[in-house]
Amino acid sequence: MNxxxxxxxxxxxxxAGPILKRMDQVVVPPHVLAKLRAAQxxxxxxxxxxxxxxxxxxxxxxxxxGQKDGFDIISRLEKAHIRIxxxxxxxxxxxxxxxxxxxxxxxxxxxxxxxxxxxxRLTQEGRTELETAxxxxxxxxxxxxxxxx
Amino acid sequence: xxxxxxxxPAVNESFxxxxxxxxxxxKMDYDEWLPNSxxxxxxxxxxxxxxxxxxxxxxxxxxxxxxxFGGPSVVAKSLRKPWLMRLFQYKRFRPERFYFFILGxxxxxxxxxxxxxxxxxxxxxTITPFQILLPFGLDFWINGIGSMLIGLAAAGCVxxxxxxxxxxxxxxxxxxxxxxxxxxxxxxxxxxxxxxxxIGAYKTLTAFMVDYSLFTSIxxxxxxxxxxxxVIGLFGATCLIFEISDRNWNNLRVHTTLAGILIxxxxxxxxxxPKLPPPPGPKLPAILSTILDYNITGTTKIGxxxxxxxxxxxxxxxxxxQELIEQKPNPKNAFQITQSFxxxxxxxxxxxxxxxxxxxxxxxxxxxxxxGVNFDLDLSFIIGNHAKAQGxxxxxxxxxxxxxxxxxxxxxxxxxxxxxxx
Numbered sequence: 001m002n003x004x005x006x007x008x009x010x011x012x013x014x015x016a017g018p019i020l021k022r023m024d025q026v027v028v029p030p031h032v033l034a035k036l037r038a039a040q041x042x043x044x045x046x047x048x049x050x051x052x053x054x055x056x057x058x059x060x061x062x063x064x065x066g067q068k069d070g071f072d073i074i075s076r077l078e079k080a081h082i083r084i085x086x087x088x089x090x091x092x093x094x095x096x097x098x099x100x101x102x103x104x105x106x107x108x109x110x111x112x113x114x115x116x117x118x119x120x121r122l123t124q125e126g127r128t129e130l131e132t133a134x135x136x137x138x139x140x141x142x143x144x145x146x147x148x149x
Numbered sequence: 150x151x152x153x154x155x156x157x158p159a160v161n162e163s164f165x166x167x168x169x170x171x172x173x174x175x176k177m178d179y180d181e182w183l184p185n186s187x188x189x190x191x192x193x194x195x196x197x198x199x200x201x202x203x204x205x206x207x208x209x210x211x212x213x214x215x216x217x218f219g220g221p222s223v224v225a226k227s228l229r230k231p232w233l234m235r236l237f238q239y240k241r242f243r244p245e246r247f248y249f250f251i252l253g254x255x256x257x258x259x260x261x262x263x264x265x266x267x268x269x270x271x272x273x274x275t276i277t278p279f280q281i282l283l284p285f286g287l288d289f290w291i292n293g294i295g296s297m298l299i300g301l302a303a304a305g306c307v308x309x310x311x312x313x314x315x316x317x318x319x320x321x322x323x324x325x326x327x328x329x330x331x332x333x334x335x336x337x338x339x340x341x342x343x344x345x346x347x348i349g350a351y352k353t354l355t356a357f358m359v360d361y362s363l364f365t366s367i368x369x370x371x372x373x374x375x376x377x378x379x380v381i382g383l384f385g386a387t388c389l390i391f392e393i394s395d396r397n398w399n400n401l402r403v404h405t406t407l408a409g410i411l412i413x414x415x416x417x418x419x420x421x422x423p424k425l426p427p428p429p430g431p432k433l434p435a436i437l438s439t440i441l442d443y444n445i446t447g448t449t450k451i452g453x454x455x456x457x458x459x460x461x462x463x464x465x466x467x468x469x470x471q472e473l474i475e476q477k478p479n480p481k482n483a484f485q486i487t488q489s490f491x492x493x494x495x496x497x498x499x500x501x502x503x504x505x506x507x508x509x510x511x512x513x514x515x516x517x518x519x520x521g522v523n524f525d526l527d528l529s530f531i532i533g534n535h536a537k538a539q540g541x542x543x544x545x546x547x548x549x550x551x552x553x554x555x556x557x558x559x560x561x562x563x564x565x566x567x568x569x570x571x
Contacts, residue, residue: 038203052227071192078217087227088219089196090171093189094227101230109184116187 048141049085055095057133058082060104060126061142067108067121070096079148082141096120104129154198160211164193167215174225178239185228193218237391246388247304253385254297258282260346260378261292263371268353292349293341297382300335300389303328307393329404332393333412338386342379350375 028036050058062073074092077083084091099105104126108119122130156164168189172182193214200210218224229235236242236249262278265288281288289295306328309316316325354371394401 035204069191070188071195074192075195087223089192089217090189090219090224091227093185093192094224097185097228097230107184115191116184117191118184118188 046081048080048082050082052084052087052091052095052098054135055084055092056099057130057135057138058141058145059092059095059099060122060130060133061138062145063105063120063122064127064130065142065146067119069117069119073120073145076145076148080141080144082145099126102129154201156194156197157207160197160207161190161194163211164190164197164214167193167218167221171221171225171228174221175228176230176235176239176241177228178235178241180240189218189224237388243308243392246392249381249388250297250301250304250385250392253382253388254294254301256378257297257342257346257382257385258294260350260375260382261288261294263374264346264350264353265292268349268356291341292345293338293386296334296336296338296341297386297389299331300338300386300393303331303335304389304392306331307395326400326404328393329400330408330411332390332401333405333408335386335390335393339383339390342383342386346379346382347375 059073062068062076070093073096074089077092078089083089084095096105100107100120102125104123106121106123108121110117110119165186168186171189172186175185177185196214196217197210200213201207205213236245262281265281266278280286282294283289284295284298306325310322310325310328316322350371354368
C-alpha cells in the first residue's frame, strides 16, 4: 500500500469517526427494534430445508396429531423455520395434494361463512406409511412444528 | 392466528387472480378448481393479515405475501398431476380423450388393413381394404376394430347419461347402464392390440419377406408403422375405457359379470359355424410351367421379366407338362394365340404367344385370379397389373433408391404405381 492510499484511508476514518460515535449514542425505541428484528428474522431466518420427498413423512406425522387445514400446517412449518428447498410456502400444497392422491390423507370440506376450507386428515394407509417411513429427525421436527402452533 | 383485519377489495382481487392463475397452470379438473383456489386465497389472506399486524403497509404486505407464497408456475408445477392421470381421469379432458381415440382408431385401422391385405395377397385371396372395414367380415371383429367402435358407443352412453335432464329419467338411465357390459367387449380391443396384432404382423412380415424378397427394405417402415399404430391405438382404446369406467365398481362388477355369463352361454350353446370347403390346392405353379419350353418374342419388357422370374422359381421347374385345357386363336392377329387354363373354376390365366419362324415364342401373360400356398406375390404384381409391373421393373433396375423403394412399396397396393412414381 503506498503513502497516498494510506493518507486517503486515514482521512476517511477521521471524517467518519464523529458520525459513528453519534450513532452509538442513539437509543432505538423498543417497538422499532422489535419491528427491525422481525423484519430481519423474516428476511434472514435460519431455515431447515427439506426436499418435497422428505416433507411427506413430516406432514403425515404432524397430521397424526389431529386434522388441520393447509394454512395452519404451513404457518406452523414457517414458525418452526422448516421449508421445502427451492420453493415458497405454496409448494407445500403440492405435497399435500400428492399425499391425498396417494390415499394417505383425506380432505374434509367445510363451509366457513361462504368460504370453503379444506381440512386434512390422516387415513389408515397414511398411518401405515408413517410407521414404515424412514426419516431422520422426524420426531424432533414434528415436535418443533407442533410447538410452533 | 391472524387478526380479522378487513382486506381491501383490490388486494383480495389480486389474491383471487393469483390463485386462479395457479389453478389454471396446474390444469386442475372442474371439481378440484374451487376448493383448491379458495384454499390458496385463504392462505394469502391470512398471511397478508399477519404481515399487516407486523406493521407492514397494505401494498407491502400484499407483495410480501405473494413473494413468500412462491411463483405461480412453481406452485402450479407442484400441484399438477402426471399428464397421463389427467388425460385418463379428468372430466376437463374428455374431448382430448375422444381425439386420442379417433387418432388411435384410424392408425390402428390402417395397420389392420395393411396387415390383412398383405396377408390375403400372400395367401392368394382377393379382398379389398373396403371389405376388411365392413362390419360383416370376420377381420373387422377379430382384429378388435369392431370392439373399439362398440366402446365408442358405450362412451356415447356416458355422454348421453350426463347430458340433458331427459336422460336422467330412471328407465333411460337404467338402459344406458348397458355401457358397463359393453366395456367387456371393448376390453377385447386391448387384447387384439397387445397380443394378436403384433403376432399377426410378425407372421405377415415373415411370409412377406419369403415371398416378396425384392422389398427387403420394406420391413423397417412396416415395423415402425405397426409399432406407432399399435401404441397409439392402445392409447386410444385406454382413453375410451377410462371414459366408460367411472370407477363405480359396483355397477362395473354387476354388468361385466352379466355380460360374461351371456357370452359364456352363447359360446356353450351356439350352433357350430358351417364347415367351409377345403381351399383349392397349389395348381398355379404347375400351369405356369407349361411355358417353360417356349422362347420369348422380346417385344415387351414384361414378357422378358416374367420369363426371368419363372426360370428362377424352384416350384416352376418341378411342375411341368400340365394338361392344356383350352386353346383358341386370337382373331386380331394371325400369329398370336391365347391359351386359357381353367384347371380350377376360380382361377383364370391367359398366356399369349407369337408363332415366329416356325416356333412359338412367349409374349405376355395375364393373370385374373390366383389361389394356393405357392402363390408368388412378386409375380402377381408383374402379371396382374402392367402399370405396376412397369413400376416394379423400375424398382428392380435401380431407378429408385432403397428408401424410396420402401416408402413407394408401402403404398404400392393402394395407389396406381404410374402415379406414385411420376
